[in-house]
Amino acid sequence: MNKIVKLALVLFAVSAIVAGVLGVVNELTYPVIDAQKQAKTAAAFASVLQADRFELIDFSNPDFPTVQTVHKAEGAGYVVTSTFSGAQGNITLAVGVDNDFKCTGISVIEHSETSGLGANAASTGEVGVNFRKQFVGQDESIALSNAGGSIDALTGATITSRAITEAVATSILAVESLS
Amino acid sequence: MNEKNERMIFDVTYQPQVRTVRDTQRIMLDVIIATLPIVGFGVYRFGWHALLLVVSSMAGCVFFEWAYRRLLKKSITIDDLSAAVTGLLLVMVLPPQTPVWMAVIGDFFAIVIVKQLYGGIGKNFLNPALAGRAFLTASYSGVLTVVMIDGVTSATPLGYLYGDSPMPYTLAQSFFGAIPGSIGEISSFAILAGAAYLIARKVIRWRIPLSVIGTVFAVSFLGGHAGYGRFEWALQNVCAGGVMFTGIFMATDYATSPVTISGQIIYGIGIGLLTMLIRYFGGYAEGCSYAILIMNLCTWAIDKACHRRQFGVSRSDFLAQKTAGKNAKKEAVS
Amino acid sequence: MNRKKQFTEGLITNNPVLVQQIGMCATMAITTTLFNGIGMGLSVLIILTCCNVVISAIRKIIPGEIRLAIFVVVIAGFVTIVDMLLKAFVPALSEALGVFIPLIVVNCIIIGRAEAFCQKMPVKDSFFDGIFQGLGYTCVLIVMCVVRELLGSGRFGGGLIDVANGFRFTLDGTGAGIQIFPESYGASIMTLPFGGFLTLGLLIAAMQYALKKAEDKKAKKAEEKKEAEK
Numbered sequence: 001m002n003k004i005v006k007l008a009l010v011l012f013a014v015s016a017i018v019a020g021v022l023g024v025v026n027e028l029t030y031p032v033i034d035a036q037k038q039a040k041t042a043a044a045f046a047s048v049l050q051a052d053r054f055e056l057i058d059f060s061n062p063d064f065p066t067v068q069t070v071h072k073a074e075g076a077g078y079v080v081t082s083t084f085s086g087a088q089g090n091i092t093l094a095v096g097v098d099n100d101f102k103c104t105g106i107s108v109i110e111h112s113e114t115s116g117l118g119a120n121a122a123s124t125g126e127v128g129v130n131f132r133k134q135f136v137g138q139d140e141s142i143a144l145s146n147a148g149g150s151i152d153a154l155t156g157a158t159i160t161s162r163a164i165t166e167a168v169a170t171s172i173l174a175v176e177s178l179s
Numbered sequence: 180m181n182e183k184n185e186r187m188i189f190d191v192t193y194q195p196q197v198r199t200v201r202d203t204q205r206i207m208l209d210v211i212i213a214t215l216p217i218v219g220f221g222v223y224r225f226g227w228h229a230l231l232l233v234v235s236s237m238a239g240c241v242f243f244e245w246a247y248r249r250l251l252k253k254s255i256t257i258d259d260l261s262a263a264v265t266g267l268l269l270v271m272v273l274p275p276q277t278p279v280w281m282a283v284i285g286d287f288f289a290i291v292i293v294k295q296l297y298g299g300i301g302k303n304f305l306n307p308a309l310a311g312r313a314f315l316t317a318s319y320s321g322v323l324t325v326v327m328i329d330g331v332t333s334a335t336p337l338g339y340l341y342g343d344s345p346m347p348y349t350l351a352q353s354f355f356g357a358i359p360g361s362i363g364e365i366s367s368f369a370i371l372a373g374a375a376y377l378i379a380r381k382v383i384r385w386r387i388p389l390s391v392i393g394t395v396f397a398v399s400f401l402g403g404h405a406g407y408g409r410f411e412w413a414l415q416n417v418c419a420g421g422v423m424f425t426g427i428f429m430a431t432d433y434a435t436s437p438v439t440i441s442g443q444i445i446y447g448i449g450i451g452l453l454t455m456l457i458r459y460f461g462g463y464a465e466g467c468s469y470a471i472l473i474m475n476l477c478t479w480a481i482d483k484a485c486h487r488r489q490f491g492v493s494r495s496d497f498l499a500q501k502t503a504g505k506n507a508k509k510e511a512v513s
Numbered sequence: 514m515n516r517k518k519q520f521t522e523g524l525i526t527n528n529p530v531l532v533q534q535i536g537m538c539a540t541m542a543i544t545t546t547l548f549n550g551i552g553m554g555l556s557v558l559i560i561l562t563c564c565n566v567v568i569s570a571i572r573k574i575i576p577g578e579i580r581l582a583i584f585v586v587v588i589a590g591f592v593t594i595v596d597m598l599l600k601a602f603v604p605a606l607s608e609a610l611g612v613f614i615p616l617i618v619v620n621c622i623i624i625g626r627a628e629a630f631c632q633k634m635p636v637k638d639s640f641f642d643g644i645f646q647g648l649g650y651t652c653v654l655i656v657m658c659v660v661r662e663l664l665g666s667g668r669f670g671g672g673l674i675d676v677a678n679g680f681r682f683t684l685d686g687t688g689a690g691i692q693i694f695p696e697s698y699g700a701s702i703m704t705l706p707f708g709g710f711l712t713l714g715l716l717i718a719a720m721q722y723a724l725k726k727a728e729d730k731k732a733k734k735a736e737e738k739k740e741a742e743k
Contacts (some may be wrong), residue, residue, distance in 0.1 A: 007579050014575075014583050018590035025594050029601035036604050117320050146343055155321050284700060292711070317707070318700035 005097035041109075048105035049096030051076035057178075064174045066167065068092070077104060078178070086111060087118050087159040095135075095171035103138045103168055128156070131161075133156030140172040187293070203300070207260035209382045213373035214267055214428070220369040221362040225275035225328065229362050232270045235279045239286035247295045261300050265289050268308035268428055271363025272421060272468060273315070276327035281319055285311035301434045305420030305475050309429055309468045333359040336419035337464040340412075350411060353418040363428075364421040371390040374427045386440065387447045391426035391467075392417055394451020402459060413485040422454060425467045435475040442478075442485035449474045516641060523645030530653040530713075531720040536623035539613045540654060541709030545665070546690070548672025550658030552606040554651025556599070556614060560591045561623050561650075562643030567591075569631040584627045585618070592617045593645035602686060609672070622650060657712050665703035667694040 045054050051073030052150035060072040066082040073079065083090050089112035096104035108122035120127045134151050135142070142156070143149025144165055153161035221229045236331050244262035248255050256262075269285050270277075289311030294303045325332050336358045339346040348358050356366025363370075377383045397415035401411050417423065428449055430436060437446050450470045457466025492500075527533060530540055536557075567587055575583050596614045599607040607614065617623065626646055627656045631639040662668050668690040675681050675688030682688070702708055 007576055010574070010576060011579050011582055011586075015586050018586050022590060024592055025597050029597040032601035033604075035596070036601075114320075132613075155325065212721040280698070314700070315704060319697075320701075321697075367651070 044094045044107045045079050047107045048094050049073055049077055049079050049098070054079060059174070059178070061174065061177055063177070064170060066170060067174045070174065070178070071118070074100075075099075078175045080174055081109065082167050082171055082174075084163055084167050084170075086113050087157065088112050088114060088165045090165060091121075091160075093164060093167050093171075095168050097172050097175040101139060101172055101176050103135045103142070103172060104133065105133050106132050106164070106168060108164075113157070113160050117154065118157040119165055120154050120157065121160055135165075135168055138168065140169050140176065142169050142172075151157050155167075186335070186512060203259040203261060206382050207264045209377060209380045210428070211260070211262050211267060213376045213382075214271065214363070216369040216372045216423070217271065217363045217366065218267075220356055220366045221271075221275070225362060226355065226364060229270075229275055232275075232277060232279060232362070233267060233272070233281055236282040236286055237263045237266035239283040240269075240290050243287050243290040244295065247291050248299075256300060257289040258298065262290060262294075265294070265307045265311075268363075269311045271424060271428070272308065272312045274323055274326045274359050274360075275362050277315075277323065281315060281322070284318075285315045288314040303434055303435055304478070306429050306432045306435050309425070309472055309475075312468055313472060326361075328359055335360055335464060336415070337458070340407075340415060340419065341458060341464050345406070346415065348419070349416070350414055353415055358419060360419075361421060361424075364424045367423045370423045377427070384443070386443045387431050387436060388427045390404040390444045390447025391430055391450045391454075392422060394448045395422050395426075395454055395467075398451065398455040402455065416455075416458070420458075420465050421467045422451075425471055426450070429468070430471050430474075437477055437478050437481045437485065439482060444482040445481050445485065446474050446478065447478065452496045486500075519638075519641055520645050520677060523647075523649040524643070524652060525649075526648045526724065527647050528653065528720070529625075530650060531717050532724070533622075533625070534717070535625050536650060537713065539616060539620060540657065541706060541713055543610055543613050544654055544657035544661055544712075546609070546662055546671035546673075547655065547658045547669070548606065548688075549609050550654040551614065551651070551673065552599075552603070553610055554654040556595050556610075557617060557620065557622065557708045558644065558647025559651050560588070560595055560617055561626060561647045562640060563591045564588050564623055565626060565631045565639040565643035566636055568627045569634060569636045572632045575632075576615070580632060581624075581628075588623050588627070589618045595598055605672070622646065653716070654742045656716065657709070658693075660712050661703045661708050662690070662698060663693060665701055665708060666696050666699040668692055668696070668699075 042054070045051075054071040054073050056126070057070050057072045059067060061067070064082075066084040068081045068083055070081075071079045077096060079094055079096050081092060081094045083092045085091070090110070091108060092110040092133055095107055098104050103151045110121065111122050113119045113121065121128070121131055122128060132150075138151075141149075142151060142165055144151050144153050144162055146153065146158075147162075149165070151161065151165050181460050218230070218233055221233075240262040241257050245255060245257050248257075266286055266289075269289055270282055273282060273285070289307035293305050293307045293310040294300070297303045326335055327333070334342070334344075334352060336346065336348050339348070341451045352358055356368065358365055374383075375390065378385055396413045396417050400413035404412050407415070426447075430447065437443050450467065453470035453473055454467040456465060457469060463469070523529075529535055530537060539553060564584075564587055568584060571583075592615060595617075596607070599610075599614060621723055626642060630642050634642070652686050659669065662671055670688070671690035673682060673688055674690055675683045677689065700708075703712070
């Protein structure tokens with residue numbers, strides 16, 4: 001019995017010391033990490049909609065299960081982030097929508113698509129930039145060119161392209177449902 | 180197409196066995212002869228670049244095989260022509276716009292990584308040409324997942340069949356090869372001519388090709404597709420893609436297909452089923468090369484499961500032996 | 514203990530990845546750019562050294578029955594600290610390595626060295642063991658990164674070296690690296706997991722071949738010596 005108590009005490013002491021150290025480090029690094037997270041989201045938002053301030057608004061419509069958050073920018077429009085499944089895994093996408101329900105730009109925040117194919121949707125290279133540019137000015141009837149729309153799919157990544165196109169349409173519809 | 184039996188095997192025989200003059204070199208030469216109509220048609224359709232690809236890929240494979248074996252001080256085996264055949268078959272399953280350097284990279288992967296690192300001819304567990312193609316498709320998907328003819332990108336017939344827009348090619352066009360596609364896969368007519376030669380020369384047997392093509396036909400006939408008649412759909416599935424070529428020239432590779440008769444049929448049916456699964460449900464329009472690679476990996480298990488019965492042993496004796504073996508194993512475990 | 518021997522053991526004869534073959538998961542997953550490789554290697558080196566020192570220092574007061582539990586707590590503590598520091602000060606690296614930094618907790622190199630070395634050895638030896646084993650790990654990562662990045666995308670030093678405005682090193686992962694041949698010629702499968710398996714397999718084979726050759730040579734020499742003595 002005595003031995004078990006001793007073992008427990010030693011383990012507890014070690015854990016307590018480690019926890020204490022972690023607490024201190026967390027206290028020091030948390031503000032820096034938080035600031036970075038916000039800067040990153042802000043950068044993604046700024047790239048899809050030109051506005052100074054984004055305000056998180058309440059959005060819980062069961063018709064749009066993929067929509068994560070909706071931010072409102074006074075006068076400029078809305079930014080919708082949604083998470084949906086691409087070809088390989090989930091894609092998180094920020095879509096800017098102006099007050100006329102036209103897309104003002106898209107930015108892929110997170111994805112795990114095939115490098116060289118679907119991953120081009122997020123790349124900063126020419127292919128990715130040109131792909132994302134196509135969405136600017138589109139409305140909710142947006143579709144890929146092989147389905148009668150005007151969006152050219154990424155080479156060899158029809159599934160990714162279709163998922164993103166559908167997500168953009170969903171985001172526009174979600175904004176329309178607000179008014 | 181790699182041959183298991185090396186030349187000397189027929190000389191160390193003590194049973195009254197049939198002697199044959201066929202050896203690896205002759206078999207590989209037969210394969211090259213059988214692909215002549217296919218290469219000819221490919222060059223006619225796609226121009227001299229196709230011929231350049233064939234020649235450089237064959238040269239590349241032979242060079243890599245020679246260089247590897249020379250470097251590791253092993254016997255030089257290039258005169259059995261198996262490396263040349265690998266290079267030839269690799270180009271046959273590549274689209275016509277493939278740059279020469281890309282084919283040579285595929286040669287390197289096929290010969291050095293897939294074939295030689297595992298011990299050379301007859302010891303590889305994947306079909307080298309198909310593994311080379313899979314490597315290239317994964318690496319240069321932007322270039323190789325489309326087909327370009329005269330600088331214009333065309334959707335493949337399978338892309339139409341499983342896509343949203345209607346199929347513009349008739350069955351006759353698919354059969355005779357007036358369709359876009361990989362260099363060696365377009366003309367079912369030329370492929371069948373080559374297959375007839377191979378079967379007549381007894382280089383390959385009909386079992387694997389027939390079970391592959393038959394399964395693809397049966398599954399697509401049963402599965403059907405909106406907007407197509409059942410027969411038309413099934414025949415297009417057989418003729419328009421790579422099933423004909425890979426089923427006849429790739430799936431029959433000696434080293435990577437089962438040796439038992441029932442095993443070969445199971446193997447062929449497996450390839451057909453996987454191909455149709457990938458076509459119906461997969462992300463790629465065409466799946467027969469992946470189907471063959473997957474079944475290559477199962478070959479050892481199929482062979483084990485379909486073990487041949489010994490001659491001169493009655494069925495009851497054979498079964499008794501089997502149970503005795505099983506019991507012995509059990510005892511050894513416990 | 515002999516430092517020189519410890520050094521060659523860590524880097525060559527008892528290399529954690531190529532000879533002990535531990536810690537392979539992260540090795541195959543993250544070695545896609547030099548930036549990732551060096552970042553991961555140094556993170557492991559720092560965590561390993563800290564853990565080695567702490568575990569060695571408290572080796573006499575930890576009861577044998579719960580030593581593994583204590584090792585894990587100590588390791589997890591250091592890994593979390595490094596994770597937080599990276600997130601705060603090198604966010605690009607933290608993003609590129611993703612889950613593989615927290616996963617260092619279950620990296621066999623660290624718990625393996627704690628169990629096999631530090632719980633018996635004095636602090637000083639454990640410290641150098643951490644440094645040298647960590648260096649051995651880092652070197653393998655660097656070799657793999659260079660090979661995979663070059664063959665996969667024709668680049669050298671992606672994320673780390675910026676040549677757009679003169680040659681400089683970047684720590685925020687924005688450097689494009691030196692393009693040795695156009696990216697379209699690179700076999701992009703080499704930067705996928707398959708390329709990791711292939712490169713690691715070939716590296717291990719080469720290492721084993723070299724070690725065996727060296728051993729044969731040694732044995733031959735010893736034999737010759739024996740003969741000469743006779």
